[in-house]
Amino acid sequence: MIEALERRAALTGIGQSEVGRRLNRDPLALTADACLAAIEDAGLTREDIDGLSTYPGNFGPNGFSGAGISEVQDMLRLNLNWFCGGPELPGQLGAVVNACLAVATGLAKHVLCFRTVWESTAQGVGGRPGIGAGGGGGFRASGFMQWTLPYGAASAAVWIAMMAQRHFHEFGTTREQLAQIALNARKNAGVNPKAIYRDPMSMDDYLSARMISYPFCLYDCDVPVDGCTAMIVSHVDAAGDCRKPPLTVESVGTALKGRPSWDQWDDLTTMALRDAAAMLWERTDLAPRDVDCAQLYDGFSFITLAWLEALGFCGKGEGGAFIEGGTRIARDGEIPLNTNGGQLSAGRLHGYGFLHEACVQLWGEGGERQLAGDPEVAVAAAGGGPLGGCLLLRKG
Amino acid sequence: MAEKPLRLLPQVTPENEHFWRGGAEGELRFLCCGSCRHRVHPPAPLCPECLSRDLSPEAVSGRALVHTFTVNHQPWIPGFEPPYVVAIVELDEQEGLRLTTNLVNCEPEDVSIGMRVKVLFEDLGEGVFLPLFEPDA
Numbered sequence: 001m002i003e004a005l006e007r008r009a010a011l012t013g014i015g016q017s018e019v020g021r022r023l024n025r026d027p028l029a030l031t032a033d034a035c036l037a038a039i040e041d042a043g044l045t046r047e048d049i050d051g052l053s054t055y056p057g058n059f060g061p062n063g064f065s066g067a068g069i070s071e072v073q074d075m076l077r078l079n080l081n082w083f084c085g086g087p088e089l090p091g092q093l094g095a096v097v098n099a100c101l102a103v104a105t106g107l108a109k110h111v112l113c114f115r116t117v118w119e120s121t122a123q124g125v126g127g128r129p130g131i132g133a134g135g136g137g138g139f140r141a142s143g144f145m146q147w148t149l150p151y152g153a154a155s156a157a158v159w160i161a162m163m164a165q166r167h168f169h170e171f172g173t174t175r176e177q178l179a180q181i182a183l184n185a186r187k188n189a190g191v192n193p194k195a196i197y198r199d200p201m202s203m204d205d206y207l208s209a210r211m212i213s214y215p216f217c218l219y220d221c222d223v224p225v226d227g228c229t230a231m232i233v234s235h236v237d238a239a240g241d242c243r244k245p246p247l248t249v250e251s252v253g254t255a256l257k258g259r260p261s262w263d264q265w266d267d268l269t270t271m272a273l274r275d276a277a278a279m280l281w282e283r284t285d286l287a288p289r290d291v292d293c294a295q296l297y298d299g300f301s302f303i304t305l306a307w308l309e310a311l312g313f314c315g316k317g318e319g320g321a322f323i324e325g326g327t328r329i330a331r332d333g334e335i336p337l338n339t340n341g342g343q344l345s346a347g348r349l350h351g352y353g354f355l356h357e358a359c360v361q362l363w364g365e366g367g368e369r370q371l372a373g374d375p376e377v378a379v380a381a382a383g384g385g386p387l388g389g390c391l392l393l394r395k396g
Numbered sequence: 397m398a399e400k401p402l403r404l405l406p407q408v409t410p411e412n413e414h415f416w417r418g419g420a421e422g423e424l425r426f427l428c429c430g431s432c433r434h435r436v437h438p439p440a441p442l443c444p445e446c447l448s449r450d451l452s453p454e455a456v457s458g459r460a461l462v463h464t465f466t467v468n469h470q471p472w473i474p475g476f477e478p479p480y481v482v483a484i485v486e487l488d489e490q491e492g493l494r495l496t497t498n499l500v501n502c503e504p505e506d507v508s509i510g511m512r513v514k515v516l517f518e519d520l521g522e523g524v525f526l527p528l529f530e531p532d533a
Contacts, residue, residue, distance in 0.1 A: 130472025132404050140407035147438065149404040150526055151498045153482045154472035159496075161466035162484055169464065169509045211469040213482075263484050263496045264437075268464060 004283045009100035010246030011393060012110070012234040013042025014359045019194055019227035019347050020120070027066025027118040027226065032075060034228035035114055042232040043243025044110055046076050049232075051108030055095040055115055055351075056087030061131075063122025065115075066228065072114065082107040090254035090276055091297075091383030092351030093391060097252045099233035100391075109238045113231050115352040119224035128224065130154030144261065157221055157300060159262040160384055161213040164302035167269040168215060173305075173320030175215050179206045180326040181301035181337075182219040182344050188331065189341025191368040196223050197345045220301040225347035229356050247362050250377070250392040253280030260386040269317070270306060273381065273388030277310035280379070280390050288312040291392075292375030293361050294335050295354035298342040303384035308337075311379060311390070336371055351382030355391065362395050402475025405524055411439045414453035419517030419525020423455035426493065435490050456493075458515030459532060460485040463494060467504040481507055485529055501530040 015037025017030040039046055058068025069085040072078070082102045089095060092115065099111035123129070132139060132149045141149040153159060167173050183206060189195035201219065209217040232242075239246035253276035258266045265271060281287065288311060296307040305319040313335050314322035323329055329337035340346050340357040347353070358378035360366050381390035408416050415437075418425035427436040429443035430450035442449050465483035481499040486492070499507055500516070513529040520526050 127471070130470075132473065140405050142407040142409075144438075146406035146412070148496050149473075150406055150520070151482055151496055152401065152403070152468065152473055152476045152478075152480055153496055154404075155470070157470065158466055158468055158472075158482050161468075162464040162482065165466055166464040166509070211467075213466045213468040213470060215466075263494055264492075266492065268484070 004251055005104040006097070006100045006249045006252045008104040008236050009233050009249045010236050010239045011231055011249070011359050012239050012242040012244065012246050013038045013044065013232035014356050015039070015041055015230045016356060017228040019196070019225055019349065021196060021225060022120050023226040024121050025226065027116050027228070028071055028075065030118070030226060030228040031067040031072060031114060031116045034230040035072060035076065035112055038112065038230035038232050041243070042110070042234070044232065044241070046078060048110050048241070049078050049112045050081045051099060051102050051111030052078060052080055052083040053095045053099040053102070053111055053113045054085040055089055055092045057085040063117065063119035063224070066118045067114070067116045082111070089389065090256060091387045091389030093355055093380065093382040094254065094389045096231065096233060096355060096391065097254055097389060100249050100252065103233055103235040109235050111233045113233060114228060115350055116228040117348065117350050118226040119348065120226050123224055147263065156262070156385060157216055158213045160300045160302055161216045163268045163271065164215050167302065170269055171317035171320060175207065176203065177320035177324045178215065178220065178301050178305065179203055180323040180329065181298060181304045182206055184326050184329050185298065185338050185342040185344040188339050188369060189345035192340045192346055195341040195346040196225060216300060219344065222299050222343035222348040223345070225349065227347060227349055229349050229352035231355060231359065244363060245396060247359055247393045247395055250286060250394040251280050251283035252392070253277055253390040255279040256386070256388070262385045265386065270310065271303070271384055271388065272386045273307055273383055274310045276388040276390050277307065277312070277381070280392055281312065284392060286377060286392065286394070291335065291377050291379050292373070293339055293358065293371055293378045294337050295358045295378065295380045296338065297351060297354060297382045297384060298338060298344050299348065299384055301344065304338070304342070307381050311381070331369065331371055339366065339369055339371060354382055355380040358393055362393060401477065401480070402473065403520055403526065404473065405520055405522065408524060415439065416524050418453070418455065419519070419527060420523065422517065424458045424515045424527050425453040425455050427451040428454040435493050437493060437495070456487050456489045459488045460513050460515070460529060462499070462507065462509055462511045462513060464509055465499065465507055479504055483507070483529065485513055495527065498528050499530065500528050
């Protein structure tokens with residue numbers, strides 16, 4: 001095996017702004033809150049930060065991104081040796097992987113990573129809009145969108161619903177099984193004071209919710225919010241300067257071997273995360289049985305099921321049976337899943353909430369939702385469709 | 397689905413016009429490699445199988461299998477009213493030659509994975525003909 005240089009990187013601090021629906025706050029102010037909290041959490045000052053990394057940069061439709069590299073560097077007057085911000089990465093957490101590479105190669109010592117969303121405020125009082133909706137009479141779809149928007153397939157909800165339906169067809173997966181992703185998230189959100197939706201949800205609630213795109217009902221779709229999540233990635237040799245025990249990056253998964261497309265991907269029951277997950281295990285001696293908690297992207301419930309399979313917590317096609325009843329993925333189950341409520345119930349922080357929660361659990365800071373048994377290894381994964389990337393963290 | 401939903405139009409370019417305008421002659425066209433006969437979609441400047449640049453549009457039969465589908469209930473685009481069926485179909489001519497499309501002229505509850513479908517075209521104006529699919533009895 002080639003040397004896994006990411007092991008020279010560690011997570012040393014985390015921060016998160018207020019997270020909520022329609023906060024009507026300046027997204028850059030939210031970004032400041034999270035970034036300063038992460039720097040303080042690591043026991044550093046802004047003078048220590050010499051790297052900056054984000055996804056996707058400051059562009060996209062209103063609400064999708066609240067700050068890019070330039071705004072944050074200027075706001076905090078950072079003196080940077082290295083920076084990177086962009087959308088074409090192995091998933092949203094690809095920006096954190098980039099930070100790991102930067103410290104491993106000596107380009108930076110302490111990299112501040114952040115992701116800001118304000119989709120809830122941008123959405124206003126209306127429904128969640130489709131891509132291209134409101135574009136006016138002159139709008140013409142190009143790139144990938146030309147193959148979907150003329151058909152009213154104007155959301156990843158529609159594209160991923162078709163992947164879920166294929167999984168149902170090939171493996172006999174049911175809505176009652178898929179429901180456990182949403183029910184588990186809601187149960188965990190009940191003990192997370194920052195979660196958006198904390199009221200208990202029953203199977204009946206789930207099955208009677210309004211349909212979005214079959215088999216996805218409302219509760220299979222994450223909830224847009226405003227908020228920023230930040231974390232510090234440090235070189236392990238510099239991590240001694242930090243306040244908390246470092247969380248070593250044991251391995252990362254960044255592979256993409258199929259066609260990078262929502263509808264041309266070879267096996268629609270898997271998505272690009274299949275390759276990223278496989279790579280994660282090729283770079284470590286650890287195995288799925290060593291993992292104490294899994295924080296897996298749930299922009300739509302089926303993505304989490306696909307990550308569970310791809311990461312080897314169960315066999316391919318066995319995800320439905322694995323999560324049935326919900327006991328295996330509960331906080332006291334064999335692989336506690338999305339222990340903060342995920343994006344389905346705690347809010348769509350677009351991947352960064354999962355890495356944040358992995359760190360919370362490994363540092364024992366989960367409060368009422370803290371896992372028993374002093375968890376030592378956690379996996380955080382983000383992305384669906386052609387996006388996918390994951391990190392395996394180890395305490396010490 | 398409404399008889400004529402308000403559809404967003406594709407941006408027609410020299411690279412994709414064989415696809416979007418082929419319906420004027422009732423043909424569903426893909427780029428086909430003159431060297432290895434591989435059909436290429438979406439359009440590309442070379443064949444991804446053999447790297448030949450000898451690509452030209454050719455019609456396919458328009459017959460396909462439903463690879464997967466969803467019945468969409470959410471009003472994403474004003475004027476395009478749900479429910480409607482979005483499907484990914486696989487053309488008979490080549491494994492993996494897929495299109496996202498709408499299934500029409502059938503009830504959503506009658507759609508299933510593996511059902512046979514055939515192409516028909518909706519004239520969107522501006523010379524754009526949208527390939528749709530219907531049951532192939």
